[in-house]
Amino acid sequence: MNLTDHERAQALRTGMGTENVGSVLEALVKMTRPTQLLEIGAGYTTLCMLSALSDVAAELHRDAQIVQGQIDDPERQSLLIPRVALTPYHPSLTVFEDFSVQPSAADRVVDIAQAKGWDAYLNFVSENFFDDGPRILADLTAAVDVAWLDAGDPIEDIRFVNTLLPYMASDSWILMHEPTLTIPVQLADGTTAVRPVTVPVVRQLIRSTYDQDDGSRIEFVVMPEVHKVRQGGLLVIHKLSGPEVLQPVFDSMDSEVKALQRLLRTQDTGDDLSTLKF
Numbered sequence: 001m002n003l004t005d006h007e008r009a010q011a012l013r014t015g016m017g018t019e020n021v022g023s024v025l026e027a028l029v030k031m032t033r034p035t036q037l038l039e040i041g042a043g044y045t046t047l048c049m050l051s052a053l054s055d056v057a058a059e060l061h062r063d064a065q066i067v068q069g070q071i072d073d074p075e076r077q078s079l080l081i082p083r084v085a086l087t088p089y090h091p092s093l094t095v096f097e098d099f100s101v102q103p104s105a106a107d108r109v110v111d112i113a114q115a116k117g118w119d120a121y122l123n124f125v126s127e128n129f130f131d132d133g134p135r136i137l138a139d140l141t142a143a144v145d146v147a148w149l150d151a152g153d154p155i156e157d158i159r160f161v162n163t164l165l166p167y168m169a170s171d172s173w174i175l176m177h178e179p180t181l182t183i184p185v186q187l188a189d190g191t192t193a194v195r196p197v198t199v200p201v202v203r204q205l206i207r208s209t210y211d212q213d214d215g216s217r218i219e220f221v222v223m224p225e226v227h228k229v230r231q232g233g234l235l236v237i238h239k240l241s242g243p244e245v246l247q248p249v250f251d252s253m254d255s256e257v258k259a260l261q262r263l264l265r266t267q268d269t270g271d272d273l274s275t276l277k278f
């Protein structure tokens, strides 16, 4: 995280509850390096993702120099996939924010992004997502790799996901705030107690993915924040589409994979990795 304490204090609203989710999003961006990101509901998390994109750009710059022999760092080099290190990376984060909820830190996000030099990654749309969102998504140059939904109640979340799905990349991530709500529920013995319950959109999503017959797979993780009654936790949906994800074609290994195998064989593992499957 490259925000100063002052910027962090300006962007992070305690009531929005994204202090931990922001770190998860930051790590996800650094790990999966999405090209097209989408956020509905701006604030601290916008800056977490922009910061991650800027870190990736710096990391890529150094990695490319390592791969090209301009920087001597054999330990790092031993980890890198040369093609990835040498591929230009031009990510973009499209953010929808209609300023319907106040007070909000959303209005400071653009200013802070500009001050940090991160605005080149930012496509800030000051509109209700449902007004023009589908047309804007259709015009993007790439399908959405990571979508972070932090704008609605569970009913709106259903609408967000239904509207979004046609624009998601085949291998992509949808993350949603508050997969559980802590509310009064009736227990089996007829008494009432306050308990966390899974919100309807999550139940619906999990149910609807049991009958995929095209080889695609969807993984779900609910990460709770056990100390909060609201604005807590994260639902992570990982969509892996297509049989090719599950059944790689081993006999068409390209030179890069073979080079990686050679590299691995040179490590002193004692294993013959010539049959390594990717």
Ligand SMILES: C[S@@+](CC[C@H](N)C(=O)[O-])C[C@H]1O[C@@H](n2cnc3c(N)ncnc32)[C@H](O)[C@@H]1O
Pocket: 011, 012, 013, 016, 018, 040, 041, 042, 043, 044, 045, 046, 096, 097, 098, 099, 100, 101, 102, 104, 105, 106, 127, 128, 129, 130, 150, 151, 152
């Ligand atoms: C929970 S806050 C976002 C918090 C932010 N992610 C953070 O880390 O601080 C939700 C925001 O979504 C905006 N919003 C609500 N419904 C929206 C919609 N349909 N389209 C665009 N923005 C919306 C609200 O104005 C509000 O600023």
